[in-house]
Amino acid sequence: MLFKLSIKNIKKSIKDYSIYFFTLVFAVAMFYMFNSIDAQESMLKLNEAKREIIDLLIYIIGYISVFVSIILGYLIVYSNNFLIRKRKKEIGLYEILGMPKKKVSLILVLETVLIGLVSLVVGLFLGIFSSQFISILTSKLFEVDMNEFRFVFSSSALIKTITYFGIIFILVVIFNVITLNRYKLIDLINASKKNESVKFRNKYTTVISFILSVVLIGYAYYLLFTGAIVSLDKKTGIMLITGALGTFLLFFSLSGFLVKVIGLIKKVYYKDLNMFTLKEINSKINTTVVSTTVISLMLLLTIGILSGSMSLSSVFNSDLKENNLSDYTVNIYANDNKPGTFDETIKTIKNSDIKNYSKEYALYPIYYSYELHYMDFMSKEAIDKLMTEHLIGDTYTNSYMYIISETDYNNILTLYNMPNIDIKDDEYLLTANIDMVLDILTPYNSSKKGITLNNVHLRPNGNIQNIALENYTSQSNSGVVVVSDYLVKDLKLHGLNLIGNFVNTDEKLEDEFRDFIKSLEFDDSYVTIKTKTEMEASSIGIKAILIFLGLYLGITFAITSATILAIGELSRASDNKNRYRILKNLGASSKVINKSLFIQIAITFIFPLIIALIHSYFGLREINKLIVMLGHVDLTSNILLTTLFMVVVYGGYMFLTYRCARSFIKK
């Protein structure tokens, strides 16, 4: 009997709150999918370096999953509480009919367990099905072939999903029972009669809080523009708190403010149902300021994470071959930077067995001079622009410019199979490959004004050469100047680079080469080794990790905020059915009523999104200023991607909500 009742109740609410069940199923499927990457690993042809990166990805996703499950748990408990509140009258009826509280609780427990089971099974089914497509994405991202396409199934992901969601549903049961026991019978019976007191704020509160919100948000932006997002200290905290508080006050006052303003424009106010629509939105936002603020900040986080991870990953998107023109790089740093420091080291390398590993190689010392800074290679306009646009601009302009000799540079070009270059005694050649560096150095180089080194005036030999001088995951050449050999003799030493190609492509050779370099034991210096395979693997890996995490967190936050909004809107529509019936009786056509409903839902969804978009626009602008220093950033495509994602997920939820709400008020 109880079981039958539970099933009937579920059938009824599945129809009314399909969005909630859709979200449950979707959350389970997503959780399984992201945790099933371990099963895909075996399917891919991976080298050691890439395998390590995927292991790292799995490790990180494991941690993030805990966080994601907390968010989803909150969402499920919150939505469930909401649905229970809607059923007060029904619960009261059971009690009046003499059903003991324990049995009523049992009905709710049974329902939750059934819903949990159904959504788990459907979600897992969907997850297992879609993870087949994710494996194609993984192989694309890691730029590897699949051994063979076979059915991917991860038992560990399955167990993990069941455990995590099992815990969430147990929590839901506990919360349900607690809520139920707190209700008094009289409240349950009168639940539908109690009309919600309508909150409208008085004029002065509205105006004062609006002014205060503008001041607070303005101050937060001021802190943002003066580097608070980078400094990660007290200032960052103050920025976040004032920003959040300002946003809260904005939601607190803005809708009232708008109603007042639009109320003055009689032509708009007294048109069709505009008056009704506006007041409904106003009362809705007034009663849900806190959750609107939370949703808006959650959307800000979604956009920030998605767009940030996409821009950061685009740094690693650029052509890997362009960034790794040789097979390996060995950086040797000396503690002493006096001239002649590396003479011994160079001798050791040349006399060693290096030929066994690498026949072609180039050795080049990197110099610097107290006379040559970045600012000497920049026009005044470029310096001003850098200082105003970039928070750490002065670090750049005051840095020393690295210098290498003409002979060494030509050795590198020979290794790269590129034609050599002739640099006259009074000339210099500038090289770089980071987009931002090329931007800030090009104007002065084109002006042909030249520089002065060791009291010799040098002219540019031509345009800046876009070239990588060592192996790295992304663009690495932040500016190196090449001058004639006689000029470098007395300069200070920064380090010594050894770049070259291996004799074959055997993976073992790389490990042997590492051991060989370590065995050379250069005096008083330390060494780092970077190989092309390793750099490619980490570049691809970092890109993949960023994309996976961005999507995982982005989807979680987006569906959480959209679902909270959707459930709120739906329950409001069912609460206010009566209001729409009155409108109908007054002779308003369905078209006009539906239009009013659509505007209400659209504004409830779009209002927090707009505020989030404004915040994220300025926040991301600051963050991107940092990211461009790392290399090439493809801003257009990542804005496009983020927008597309938001339109599909968020817009989809909005549309579904409207469809459901419309059928509610039709009844």
Place this chain on the structure above:
Amino acid sequence: METVLKIDSLEKYYGNKGNITKAIDNISFDVKKSEFLAIMGASGSGKTTLLNCISTIDRVTSGHIYLDGTDITKLKGNSLNKFRREDLGFIFQDFNLLDTLTAKENIALSLTINKESVKNIEDKVLKVAKELEITDILDKYPYQISGGEKQRVASARAIVTNPKLILADEPTGALDSKSSRMLLEKLENLNDEFKATILMVTHDAFTASFADRIIFMRDGKIFSSITKGNKTRKEFFEDIIEVVTLLGGDLNNVI
């Protein structure tokens, strides 16, 4: 006197084959222009169903309802909405005011639905508000005013579009006796001054005594009908009590 509403052999059945309830069983009557007609009957006598059919909220099973010569049982879609907003005014037992709108906005709403031109709206609202003595509470929300005031706001909303017919469903049902009397006096006033045609459904003899004519219903049929004529309200009230007594025990406990 010109006929505004003509009910012609109206029937409304509920249920299906083998189990039919005749909520309205072949009823015919006319309502004249600027008449104040009350329909009395016990619960289940069919008076609310009749009102729902006239207001086109419910569909008739057979028969016709003519308002100013138009058969409203044939109306569909947009012309149905147009009929409701232009020709009808509603007053409900539970007021049916919109919580989020002020009294003034509630009244103005039926004008905006009617696509009244903007410059006339505030004047019209003020004019009916004055008539119903609610100018002081125009800027208040429904939860801030009393039941009697709410019902007067609802009446103002019903009359402001100048409809051909005002339908009132137990307008005093949720009011105390003092507010009831005040509201009914106002309705009487609207009937006299604005020449509004009012059709009121009630089970309360006192409320009904404010009407010009009363139709009594029982089990979906017209039981009898009495006219006030030149009688005082007290005499008319006593006539009503007599009919109610005849109607059967059902109504006795109401009084």
